Amino acid sequence: MRCSHRRAAFLTALIAAVAVAAAAQDEVFAFIPDGGRTLLETARAERLPEGLEGAIASQEGDAETWRGRLEAAQADAPALAALDAWQTDTLAHYLAANAPLAAGELPRDGRDMALQLCQSCHIITVVVTQERTREAWLRTMNSPSHIEIATTPAEREALADYLVINAGIPIDQIPPELRAGGASY
Ligand code: HEC
Known part of the structure; x- marks a missing residue:
């Protein structure tokens, strides 16, 4: 007992x-900016216009197209109007990579992937402090050190798009415990 x-x-x-x-x-x-999954969930908590929800459920589009749809919906969606340009861009790329979206759990976004996949060999600082082009990110992810990380090619592109917009975080915004001696490779 x-x-x-x-x-x-x-x-x-x-x-x-x-x-x-x-x-x-x-x-x-x-300190790592929200990805598209969180941005969409947050915006949905205040309800999005039906037209935009319909598009999310049924349409494809590149990031430019989605940025246009998001901006067009801003007048009827304060939660979208409140996003800054980086967040709108992040959400537009997330939708470009993932829409049309079925009901239910949303696919992981670039931030989710970075936290899940990019900390086992070096700390996240190695990733989020780099400012790079999409091609450079894809080169890193396809390099011998990274090629075996479990992602689809589409997920690598989505992660690259997230990092282009959101990485390059200045070192003074990185929590002290994540600054020094981070790389163990
Ligand atoms: C299996 C171990 C491993 C994992 C997991 C890993 N890395 Fe690395 N990473 C390395 C090694 C080893 C190096 C240093 C050698 C090199 O640059 O290839 C490195 C270096 C880097 C660098 C700096 C050097 C460069 O290539 O520019 C970046 C940026 C980077 N990794 C990004 C990432 C990202 C993004 C992820 C998650 C998708 C990730 N890493 C996950 C092993 C890993």
Whole structure:
């Protein structure tokens, strides 16, 4: 009895500790700009115009096309009007890569991929402080050190598009614990 009680208490404490660690992790990475998945979820929380939702559910388009659709919807969607140019661009590229979007869970965005895939060999700082062209990002991701990372070619392009817009973060905006001695390769 006592024993299983203690085990339950231990498990509860462990789960709480893991949750706290996960939340602290999220906070450490808060300086990395939102990707398209989060931007879309946030905008949807205030409801998007039906025409735009219809397009998201049924249309393809390049980033330019989606930027136009997003800007056209701004008048009826304060959440879209509130986005800055980088965020609109990030969302436009996300939709270009992923629309038409089926109902349900949204596909991972560039930020999700960077956090999931780019920290096991070096810290994220190596990635998010680089300012590069799309071609340069794709070259890095197709280099021998990176080619085995589990992504489809389309996901690499989506990650590259996210990084073109959102990486190049100045070092003084990087949390101190992520600054020095980051590369372990
Ligand atoms: C399997 C280990 C591994 C993973 C996972 C990994 N990297 Fe790297 N990365 C390396 C190694 C090794 C180097 C240094 C040698 C080199 O440059 O290829 C490096 C260096 C880099 C550099 C700086 C040098 C360069 O090529 O410009 C960038 C930028 C980079 N990685 C981006 C990424 C991104 C983006 C991801 C996630 C998609 C990622 N890395 C995930 C192994 C990895």
